[in-house]
Amino acid sequence: xxxxxxxxxxxxxxxxxxxxxxxxxxxxxxxxxxxxxxxxxxxxxxxxxxxxxxxxxxxxxxxxxxxxxxxxxxxxxxxxxxxxxxxxxxxxxxxxxxxxxxxxxxxxxxxxxxxxxxxxxxxxxxxxxxxxxxxxxxxxxxxxxxxxxxxxxxxxxxxxxxxxxxxxxxxxxxxxxxxxxxxxxxxxxxxxxxxxxxxxxxxxxxxxxxxxxxxxxxxxxxxxxxxxxxxxxxxxxxxxxxxxxxxxxxxxxxxxxxxxxxxxxxxxxxxxxxxxxxxxxxxxxxx
Amino acid sequence: xxxxxxxxxxxxxxxxxxxxxxxxxxxxxxxxxxxxxxxxxxxxxxxxxxxxxxxxxxxxxxxxxxxxxxxxxxxxxxxxxxxxxxxxxxxxxxxxxxxxxxxxxxxxxxxxxxxxxxxxxxxxxxxxxxxxxxxxxxxxxxxxxxxxxxxxxxxxxxxxxxxxxxxxxxxxxxxxxxxxxxxxxxxxxxxxxxxxxxxxxxxxxxxxxxxxxxxxxxxxxxxxxxxxxxxxxxxxxxxxxxxxxxxxxxxxxxxxxxxxxxxxxxxxxxxxxxxxxxxxxxxxxxxxxxxxxxxxxxxxxxxxxxxxxxxxxxxxxxxxxxxxxxxxxxxxxxxxxxxxxxxxxxxxxxxxxxxxxxxxxxxxxxxxxxxxxxxxxxxxxxxxxxxxxxxxxxxxxxxxxxxxxxxxxxxxxxxxxxxxx
Numbered sequence: 001x002x003x004x005x006x007x008x009x010x011x012x013x014x015x016x017x018x019x020x021x022x023x024x025x026x027x028x029x030x031x032x033x034x035x036x037x038x039x040x041x042x043x044x045x046x047x048x049x050x051x052x053x054x055x056x057x058x059x060x061x062x063x064x065x066x067x068x069x070x071x072x073x074x075x076x077x078x079x080x081x082x083x084x085x086x087x088x089x090x091x092x093x094x095x096x097x098x099x100x101x102x103x104x105x106x107x108x109x110x111x112x113x114x115x116x117x118x119x120x121x122x123x124x125x126x127x128x129x130x131x132x133x134x135x136x137x138x139x140x141x142x143x144x145x146x147x148x149x150x151x152x153x154x155x156x157x158x159x160x161x162x163x164x165x166x167x168x169x170x171x172x173x174x175x176x177x178x179x180x181x182x183x184x185x186x187x188x189x190x191x192x193x194x195x196x197x198x199x200x201x202x203x204x205x206x207x208x209x210x211x212x213x214x215x216x217x218x219x220x221x222x223x224x225x226x227x228x229x230x231x232x233x234x235x236x237x238x239x240x241x242x243x244x245x246x247x248x249x250x251x252x253x254x255x256x257x258x259x260x261x262x263x264x265x266x267x268x269x270x271x272x273x274x275x276x277x278x279x280x281x282x283x284x285x286x287x
Numbered sequence: 288x289x290x291x292x293x294x295x296x297x298x299x300x301x302x303x304x305x306x307x308x309x310x311x312x313x314x315x316x317x318x319x320x321x322x323x324x325x326x327x328x329x330x331x332x333x334x335x336x337x338x339x340x341x342x343x344x345x346x347x348x349x350x351x352x353x354x355x356x357x358x359x360x361x362x363x364x365x366x367x368x369x370x371x372x373x374x375x376x377x378x379x380x381x382x383x384x385x386x387x388x389x390x391x392x393x394x395x396x397x398x399x400x401x402x403x404x405x406x407x408x409x410x411x412x413x414x415x416x417x418x419x420x421x422x423x424x425x426x427x428x429x430x431x432x433x434x435x436x437x438x439x440x441x442x443x444x445x446x447x448x449x450x451x452x453x454x455x456x457x458x459x460x461x462x463x464x465x466x467x468x469x470x471x472x473x474x475x476x477x478x479x480x481x482x483x484x485x486x487x488x489x490x491x492x493x494x495x496x497x498x499x500x501x502x503x504x505x506x507x508x509x510x511x512x513x514x515x516x517x518x519x520x521x522x523x524x525x526x527x528x529x530x531x532x533x534x535x536x537x538x539x540x541x542x543x544x545x546x547x548x549x550x551x552x553x554x555x556x557x558x559x560x561x562x563x564x565x566x567x568x569x570x571x572x573x574x575x576x577x578x579x580x581x582x583x584x585x586x587x588x589x590x591x592x593x594x595x596x597x598x599x600x601x602x603x604x605x606x607x608x609x610x611x612x613x614x615x616x617x618x619x620x621x622x623x624x625x626x627x628x629x630x631x632x633x634x635x636x637x638x639x640x641x642x643x644x645x646x647x648x649x650x651x652x653x654x655x656x657x658x659x660x661x662x663x664x665x666x667x668x669x670x671x672x673x674x675x676x677x678x679x680x681x682x683x684x685x686x687x688x689x690x691x692x693x694x695x696x697x698x699x700x701x702x703x704x705x706x707x708x
Binding site for chain 1 (some may be wrong): 352353356359360361362363381386387466467469495525526527528529657659669673674676677680682683691694698699701704
């Protein structure tokens, strides 16, 4: 195999290379360096791998890691399953279809912090609309965000509410790409609606599934804003994820330690996403 | 002929220099608290009235850890402006004062010695002047509930718990807790320090030197135990996990709750939001095991500093000298009322202070005060507020929490690069 010379001169790449170097490469290398130092913004002294050792000793790191994985898996799976079901519903020609599509997509446009503050008010244990509503039908609602057993799941639910519109949109596009011929053929063969869904829709909408799962998994693994706006990782450490553990080190002024945490988060996301994309792509070739 | 242009040039220089001097604008960076802004407004207006050539530009930053990072970033990049309002004590030490702040040792004539120690850099020079009144950490109580139930101010923790039991039996919330603002959960631990040092006088020094631990010092662990006891007694408001600082102030001011453990700066919020209830609220120090050793844990106020990189160090120092004078102190009292004793010699509080301030003054007059641990040691673990939320919500037992906090403290000490850790 001989490589064909590109018809464009190399200096065409220069502007992009400068931007990439200054904005991405230099900060990445600098953060690798600072993660090896004790850094108080004024001075940085080299302390080898001590920050990494300290970070892995962090008592809530393990719980934070477990929470991160639970949160990412939960939001990613629920967004893809519910997103697909909603997309099927919203392409089936039901009444007010366009209006309902807009309603489902609307939360995506709202600022995450705004959503967090709104749900903090809605989920207030005594004065929140949710528990007042439950009390009206005789149920004593729990403290959604301040019960340590529930907090993480409440936040995951808020994330689902906010993110499902995007998943649905991607699925609607995916469904539109499936040729009606397949459904017609299935109907001629006597397939029921359920069989059509499992045998035609699910396999053929795979590219959309790959996009939704990858995007929402990355989003879930590095999620921070919605958690910070609602529970700040609390009560105590019950809904801490890796990103909020790192942010708290930064808040405390442990800049080197926080940077080491970010390097670890980067490695973790790469470790999970790279094999996953490789696996998805492989399956796509098989298909 | 050559002389004339250079003379003109000189004159022009003199003119512009004169203009520049006539129009010095000092920039001030401060937290956005209503009280801070009110005091700064009053001080700068009075100063500009006396010195028309000096005007001010006040910029506010968010409170808490985000504000800490902003102040540090500004100082590190040389953009701290001319005056910074910021905490004294361990947070002040984290600013690397020898390098970043100007020496203010020569304008301390009116400042009380106990304050100078909390703004003294490692080289022995004083780098700040006091801004605001000293605060106590203890327990606000609703005087109406106390009168209705015939209770008296407790001098020991056991008496405090007995009061709580009676208040609960009367169908009222005994202790307001507001873990929605996590920092408020630390009070029972931090405000217990007078009692810790009364029993273990060397605790602060030994703790800094890595010789004393919370988990192995019974007196120090008691603060965590108190949180646990109050939770187990069922004395708290139902929404303790979601309620915020403002809710706590409302509950104790309006009689929804009998007690609220808090710093005395909360008086400002009571005055602003519940002016009719100011006289219903009293204050006492967090009681310990021994009625004979009852005293108050004291927080020093924030300070004003001059960044070393300022272009107007001399002018900024002249203003700070005014702030640290009796006149400046009176201006602050006029702006915010008397919330506690000021750290300026001969600065007298008015006679008609609210009851919660009057309750606090005897501790100072009798010498029954001790500075909070954060003014005696550079180490304060950053996760304390999460740990105290856990203990106060019944998620983690007190003994385990004290051990966990010791680990957190170790991390802080290592990040500060302290010896012996």
